[in-house]
Amino acid sequence: MPSGTLLYAQSGGVTAVINATASAVIQTARAHKVRVLAGRNGILGVLREELIDTSKEPAGVIRSLAHTPGGAFGSCRVKLKSLDQDRAKYERLLEVFRAHDVRWFLYNGGNDSADTALKVSQLAAEFDYPLTCVGVPKTVDNDLAVTDCCPGFGSVAKFTAVSVRECALDVAAMADTSTKVFVYEAMGRHAGWIAAAAGLAGNGEDAAPHLILFPERPYDEADFFAKVKATVERVGYCVVVASEGIQTADGKFVADAGGGEDSFGHTQLGGVASFLAGRVKDALGYKVHWALPDYLQRSARHLASKTDLDQAQAVGRKAVEFALKGMNSVMPVIVRTSDMPYRWKVEAAPLSQIANHEKKMPDDFIRADGYGITAPARRYLEPLIRGEAPPPYGRDGLPKYVSLKQTLVEKKLPPLAE
Template sequence: MPQNALYAQSGGVTAVINASAWGVIEAVRAHPAHFGKIYAARDGILGVLREEIIDLDQEDPLTLAALRHTPGGAFGSCRFDLGDPDQDPEQYERLVEVFRAHDIGTFFYNGGGGSMDTALKIARMGDRMGFPIKAIGVPKTIDNDLAVTDSSPGFGSAAKFIATVVREASLDVESMHTSSTKVFVLEVMGRHAGWLAAAAALAQEFDGQPPMLILFAETLFDQDDFLEHLNRTIERHGYCVVVVSEGLKNPDGTLFSVAQSHDVYAYTQLGGAAPRLAELIREQTGHKLHWAVVDYIQRSARHIASKVDVEQAYACGRAAVEGVVAGEDAFMPIIRRDSNDPYRWSIGFTPLETVADVEQGMPREYITPDGYGITQAARDYLRPLIQGEDAPPFDQGLPCYPRIRGELLPKRCPPFEVKTD
């Protein structure tokens, strides 16, 4: 009898991660000769360790199909790294115990670079502990910082949202700037990579309109130079929109702002760049301003998702399964850009070793020489990723997002304590 498959979600979720989930579920069920049942772990790898396994056979088929247009993480996500197998062997012993109890032969982990590291550890665990398990990564991150792949599922929709709200907010500021707000500061996500901040520049219908300065995570913040550019922009246009990456760095490389520190840098909660920058502008220039942080909204706005992004997320989920059927192991599907104009893409595979805990920032040639805008090459790269609309169904004026029941399988293993601090 073919063994069962287990799917789980990890890290910050996106507007399209559930499209990948549906791609995995649908493809597994299309290959009964290669797979038994398909389950989902609740709250990522934590659900595996806790033996909280969702029985997808108990879910309404229409609800599962609706995952393709539902934001958030339908099965729950987590931020949790497996320890070193030599220092924390009990975690891996527990994984084997749970996998064996539920006859799991393939594990699909949907996440970013850190999640690919977890998938790689599980793939290596099979050889180390004499337990055959296929571990496959499914790409996801709004930060667009996964290596090897041309783009990361989740980014295109977040980029489309940011470019849209910047264009709309700019019209608001433009209409009031002669007597009111002259500066609007928007903070977007991006720990090490400024891709989301760069996407804001797509809001410009032509050069310099709306007037905008972008502060990237890749560039060090020069206060005097920034203020000079800001004042010059306001003198020329009357107002300015400033978009800042949450991962903006000081001249010495430290973070410009931190909301909550953590011993593990990847888990340090960033934030506060917008209000701090706004206070600096207010003190140094006296300009009236407003600031905003899009925060979770940028990664959950499914109502304005990019059709390209939805299709790529779904395709990556299906490709993860098709790769296993073809005999592949320990890999992640990647998106390949076959042509830029017209935009054409296809799916390939890369070993988990090439993407595990590897971050890819924006190339310097995508940032203008002054450090506050994007080049034409960046526009040519970004624009195809936000194309097309894929709106969810609406009822009584609001989008319809069905919720799964989440019924768990009966536990077969003893309790296991997981420390998450």
């Protein structure tokens, strides 16, 4: 039986399947007789020495995490700076690891989290502390480098494609005497993967979504208006999908919410759909409706992709296996081995190749006019939304989700000075 404790923490925004990864981590560790602690609210909980004892959770509850949305252990948007700038915080992490005999640290998040895991491994080496750090991939934005796709994306892609197709049918039914333009806002700060997934809702020039606005292409209002007008005149209505991160040619976010920046340096976005709807109404005179799904996109476990669920569980299992083998500063990534039939596997990649890198949409995935997806994009995206994995439902008609006791272990260190 391996000696030591495994510490798991979540970072950033949650996904429909992040708990499936957590479930796989805990179940795999239990199979190896390894104790698992979880940081309450991510790295912030580790700094505060607020550590959840997962051994207090029944096996059935841990299994049921796989079909429960949200982040069971909590998460946070806290980015540690360089080892020099945030030295005290990194050393605090090491103190917590020592106090609780943590020998394996699994950090589930995106690019910034991979960077933190890498820096923690470097500090541990500096202090000659035996610690294996493994990053675990998670992000709905699908912008994580190296991995073919990222757990969490397949489900939000499925939700987006299904929602846009259903909304388009609604608009088509009412277009003669009512709504002529419908604008759907998709998450995506710098990369248009989620907006691109909406393109799966239809195929062909007259199929919705008729126009997709990507952050990889500058937003040109006059050209956009012309495209909307031409679509309405040709089809009878126009369905638009806009990424929240679209920018004008001078680099200004169209939907800067004015909320400043978070610790990751991200500007708060939101409201691009309502903005575009208002501008279209004023300029073209059409009746317009818009939708801002926001958190609905990433919390829709009832419409999760089976492919996504399988991959989320696979990276959780592999993360534990890699850690117990002493594979330090790596991340389990998804490698696509075939498009037809779709096949994939999980391999280890160095955190140094992932940390702080960002994967945007390839140019050949975006249509020449900038308003739709191409055949290569469709080949890449379509397998990721395949399969259904609905949660069990109760007699009340609602999904049977679970919550944890979140029993904290006894603290051994002085409180964190915040």
